[in-house]
Amino acid sequence: MRPTRVLDLLANLLVAAGAxxxxxxxxxxxxxxxxxxxxASLYPVAxxxxxxxxxxxxxxxDERIGPGPKQLHPITAARAVALAKASAQVGSLAAGVWLGFLIWLLPERSSMHSASSDTPGAVTGLIAAVALVAAALWLEYCCQAPSEPPDEAATS
Known part of the structure; x- marks a missing residue:
């Protein structure tokens, strides 16, 4: 499985913002x-x-990987990666929605009271969505398998 591509997340953000x-x-x-x-609904997930x-x-x-107690089962790590990948996609789409909403709201704040009162919620939502993407990318990074040490030359 490959790491999540930031360009894919940016594409999600732009499409969702436009829509x-x-x-x-x-x-x-x-x-x-x-x-x-x-x-703020995405903060707890982040x-x-x-x-x-x-x-x-x-x-x-700590090399506590395996099926035993107090160890990280490899399937659990795989599930965490799947959660991280899905959350990164959802977070980027949510960030796009909040960004598109804010792009419309900010110029309207001076003429519409409702636009002014909706702005704090939209800013909070945008920050929460970005926090979710960051946490998801962090979780995905943390689930990487440890690198194998190089083979040492046999000594005779």
Whole structure:
């Protein structure tokens, strides 16, 4: 399995931002108010993945890999990588949506009270989405298999 490509995440961000900007421009008046809590919904997942990354990194660093107790089972590491890859995609898409929303909101803040009150929730959401992408990439990095030491020449 290959590491997540940052260019793929940037493409997600740009496509989602464009779609969100168009959607917000067309239908903002039908949106419910955006609270800070709505924007903060990705923070717990980001924290969880950051902590999971530290735990996995410590187990790999201590060479506690295997099926026994207090060891990191290889299947668990594979599942963590799958979680990290999925979270990076979701985070980049969410960041794009919040960015597109903000690109529409910021110029409208002076003329619309609702745009001004929705801005803090959108900024919180954008930061939370970026934090999720960072935590996901960190978790993916922490799950890398340790490098094999080079073969030493046989001594006679």
């Amino acid at each position: 969100a900007w168009v959607g917000t421009r067309m239908a903002y008046s039908t949106f419910p108010p955006i609270s800070v809590f709505a924007g 924290v969880l993945e950051g902590v999971l990354g530290l735990l996995i990194r410590n187990r790999i660093g």
